[in-house]
């Protein structure tokens with residue numbers, strides 16, 4: 001079996017990304033019908049969580065169970081990782097026992113070091129740089145509601161964080177335009193800006209970014225690991241809440257997305273996230289289907305299964 005990792009959306013080419021999203025919707029239909037589809041019988045996913053999680057943990061664990069496999073939750077608190085065992089050694093050991101590994105960590109480099117020493121595929125379950133699994137679900141969600149996202153305009157309003165970076169990668173891979181409105185000092189990393197090229201426009205005005213956009217997206221103002229910056233960030237981001245007035249600037253039929261967890265009254269008004277244009281619960285559900293599709297792809301079992 002050819003080993004493939006998924007550390008960033010760029011680990012898939014455009015055709016592969018489209019295929020994974022399409023398959024995610026097929027797997028969703030299979031599960032909604034109640035049909036059994038268990039091609040990963042006997043396979044184990046090792047999941048290392050250095051940060052908290054609700055959706056990522058549950059969707060991977062349930063996804064493996066539905067596919068006939070098994071998932072193992074590993075935290076640094078209860079493993080030798082927390083006592084200083086090198087990530088390279090952990091990779092060598094785990095990848096002789098499990099068939100695929102998911103890691104949620106801080107430094108993206110941790111994932112790269114693990115992957116370099118792993119015999120099995122490694123999936124990024126969120127790093128400080130990117131959150132590619134969330135993008136699989138979000139792209140699936142957009143496609144299910146509105147069709148192909150290519151040629152559309154998406155507005156990211158808020159922090160230039162890991163989710164923003166993954167949207168930038170998606171804009172390039174699926175050829176849509178991404179407007180990013182953030183306060184000065186909170187722009188995305190220049191590495192992602194350079195790579196995204198013409199697919200991305202940076203600005204500071206939330207309403208300008210939202211004007212006639214097909215999709216508005218935001219995320220928390222302080223990500224995991226930035227808790228002590230919360231107060232300073234809340235002040236810097238006051239003009240960046242997606243409220244009804246910002247939503248009203250968007251195109252007719254525009255959607256609202258948020259990867260969750262959300263803070264009503266901060267990055268999004270309750271009336272928007274709980275309103276008719278919000279598809280956040282579909283995004284959350286699609287984490288399950290999109291990652292099942294990814295697992296099938298990486299384990300190369302969809303044809304044999």
Ligand code: CP
Nearest residue numbers: 053054055056259260
């Ligand atoms: N959106 C997301 O990754 O959620 P969790 O932090 O709950 O996994």
Ligand code: NVA
Nearest residue numbers: 161219223224259260
């Ligand atoms: N940007 C957020 C996403 C959480 C799913 C964080 O990294 O905490």
